[in-house]
Amino acid sequence: MTFLDLARKNAWRMPLRTVLLMVSIAVAFLIYGLTASFINGAQGAAGASDDLLGVTSAGGRTQPLPMAAKSRIAADPGVAVVGYVKRLRGFVDVERNVVAISAADPDLLMTVNGKELGLTPALVGAIGQSHDKVLVGRALAEAQGWTVGQRVTVTAFDTPREDGGRDWRFEIAGIFEGESAATDSYFMIARYGYVNAARARAKDTVDAFVVRPRAGVSPGELAARIDTLFANSATPTRTQSEKQFLEAFLRQYADIELIVNLVVGAAFVTLLMIVVNIMVFAVRERTFEIGLLKTLGFSRLRILALILGETLFVFAVGGGIGLALAKLATVAAGPVLGLVFSAAVLAKAIAIITVLGLASGALPAFNAMRTPIIKAFRTR
Amino acid sequence: MIQDIAPYIALIGIRKAYRIGGEMMPIFSGLDLTIPRGDFVAVMGPSGSGKSTLLNMLAGIDRPDAGTLSIGTSRLDQMGEAARSAWRAHNMGIVFQFYNLLPMLNAAENVELPLLLKPLSRKERRLRVERVLDLVGLSGWEKQYPAMMSGGQQQRIGIARAIVSDPGLLLCDEPTGDLDRKSADEVLDMLRFLNRELEKTIVMVTHDPQAALYARRTLHLDKGDFVEEKRAA
Ligand SMILES: Nc1ncnc2c1ncn2[C@@H]1O[C@H](COP(=O)(O)OP(=O)(O)OP(=O)(O)O)[C@@H](O)[C@H]1O
Ligand SMILES: [Mg+2]
Numbered sequence: 267m268t269f270l271d272l273a274r275k276n277a278w279r280m281p282l283r284t285v286l287l288m289v290s291i292a293v294a295f296l297i298y299g300l301t302a303s304f305i306n307g308a309q310g311a312a313g314a315s316d317d318l319l320g321v322t323s324a325g326g327r328t329q330p331l332p333m334a335a336k337s338r339i340a341a342d343p344g345v346a347v348v349g350y351v352k353r354l355r356g357f358v359d360v361e362r363n364v365v366a367i368s369a370a371d372p373d374l375l376m377t378v379n380g381k382e383l384g385l386t387p388a389l390v391g392a393i394g395q396s397h398d399k400v401l402v403g404r405a406l407a408e409a410q411g412w413t414v415g416q417r418v419t420v421t422a423f424d425t426p427r428e429d430g431g432r433d434w435r436f437e438i439a440g441i442f443e444g445e446s447a448a449t450d451s452y453f454m455i456a457r458y459g460y461v462n463a464a465r466a467r468a469k470d471t472v473d474a475f476v477v478r479p480r481a482g483v484s485p486g487e488l489a490a491r492i493d494t495l496f497a498n499s500a501t502p503t504r505t506q507s508e509k510q511f512l513e514a515f516l517r518q519y520a521d522i523e524l525i526v527n528l529v530v531g532a533a534f535v536t537l538l539m540i541v542v543n544i545m546v547f548a549v550r551e552r553t554f555e556i557g558l559l560k561t562l563g564f565s566r567l568r569i570l571a572l573i574l575g576e577t578l579f580v581f582a583v584g585g586g587i588g589l590a591l592a593k594l595a596t597v598a599a600g601p602v603l604g605l606v607f608s609a610a611v612l613a614k615a616i617a618i619i620t621v622l623g624l625a626s627g628a629l630p631a632f633n634a635m636r637t638p639i640i641k642a643f644r645t646r
Numbered sequence: 647m648i649q650d651i652a653p654y655i656a657l658i659g660i661r662k663a664y665r666i667g668g669e670m671m672p673i674f675s676g677l678d679l680t681i682p683r684g685d686f687v688a689v690m691g692p693s694g695s696g697k698s699t700l701l702n703m704l705a706g707i708d709r710p711d712a713g714t715l716s717i718g719t720s721r722l723d724q725m726g727e728a729a730r731s732a733w734r735a736h737n738m739g740i741v742f743q744f745y746n747l748l749p750m751l752n753a754a755e756n757v758e759l760p761l762l763l764k765p766l767s768r769k770e771r772r773l774r775v776e777r778v779l780d781l782v783g784l785s786g787w788e789k790q791y792p793a794m795m796s797g798g799q800q801q802r803i804g805i806a807r808a809i810v811s812d813p814g815l816l817l818c819d820e821p822t823g824d825l826d827r828k829s830a831d832e833v834l835d836m837l838r839f840l841n842r843e844l845e846k847t848i849v850m851v852t853h854d855p856q857a858a859l860y861a862r863r864t865l866h867l868d869k870g871d872f873v874e875e876k877r878a879a
Contacts, residue, residue: 275750562759563735639708640707
């Protein structure tokens, strides 16, 4: 037997109570694991790069910027390369099945954020073969069941064609993987030249420029310089890191992360209250035994550790089960829903488990530690 | 038997009072007592005379209000809770009337409990537990839980737990108070063996005159003082 065995055996004295506690802890951490993976993955912010800058219109993300701005941005000595994107949103087959297309220059895209997207020269070569070729992200391809060589038709919500139609036909030239599981790959890449030539309106404009600063150049300072450059032009700009860009993008609808954090936080606070309450009673029932342990020479600190050990054990088992289930769920449904259970999510969850385990044991442990032996012995 | 000349336990001018309903009720007002090393003392006296209070002070779990209480080289009356806690872990074993074994631990684990406070390996702890269980005649009962054992067996586990750390002092508060005659005699034989062969100093509170016969001497506590002291044969 070890000291930890003693804490464990104490926890199992009321098996039903302990199991119920562990179940509620497991459920709380399952929810936490899923929401944290969602925030981490669906926003793509986890895999988003902090070095890349996105230049969009200060008037709003849907306002186009003239292509002419590209050379002015490129003229800044801090800029290594400038790429550009025109985004299309549409659906395939049914309106619910929304897909996004980024129209870009494949070679430029490769130099600007080829690494983040997992682009290879072979992929760039493949899309270059004819004007209607597209590259599809791994997550999107898996969700739709698409394969290379297949033809797909996207009905655009926002970009009509010159010929009056809204159906854009493409042929899949390849599938890009994204740098890591956390990279957003639920979209496809088309050729800007083709889209620009065939669209009815706003020709020679882009939705965003993507800038890679030269090595050693501060992205923050460069962003400020670019915005100053266009401050008094017809199209003022707003330049942000890609991460900020993606986060701000979601924030336009609602601050999802804040809402999720509030809900999960409230769940944890409730959980804490419940466990503290149960543990205070559980330990009070054992006042006599704690007096006995003290009589045998267990110091106050050991009594403290014993009870904290017990709550930590309950939280570790319950939290471990919850997180394992969350991990399974993200592996099973991750690519489609964009859930990413990263090491950072795990580390944060373990930190929360530790804090809650210690916090919920603190009050009962403190009570037990302070009760004088003589008083404890008179409880029986 | 060899007994040291210098007293092992010395109580000088011990005062102790409890507050009962706003009034201070004195239990001891200047109690003196010396016990040499290797003694086996039975303490008798009417209910409420302060026997348990005396034993609790010797165990370092209660403190005198005034007076000197020394055991070996330790001045228990001057030590704080942390120091007394460490002192208890190494110097004193205690046996209770109602055994006070932990129900979720089996016999071996109950006995092992005090060893968790010592810098011993798992294997050393197991060997020590085996040795004392053998001593109290319960080897083979390691895996039994207290609820499955008779009172006499539980008390022998209690004694094993009290001596597993090899303390010099053994304190017993009515160790046979809950046992039938036969089990009581087995337990008392064991205490006598521990005193005679292993040279433990024993202070035993008891209501049972027959139990007191196992001791070397009996002290009678009444109205906060020893009224009579007699040597057993
Ligand atoms: N913690 C306490 N607070 C208040 N009074 C106490 C406390 N402990 C003991 N007393 C009182 O002190 C007196 C002596 O108690 P003690 O338990 O030492 O007696 P005892 O000789 O062991 O009696 P018994 O034979 O019934 O066990 C009793 O009157 C008891 O009510
Ligand atoms: Mg008593």
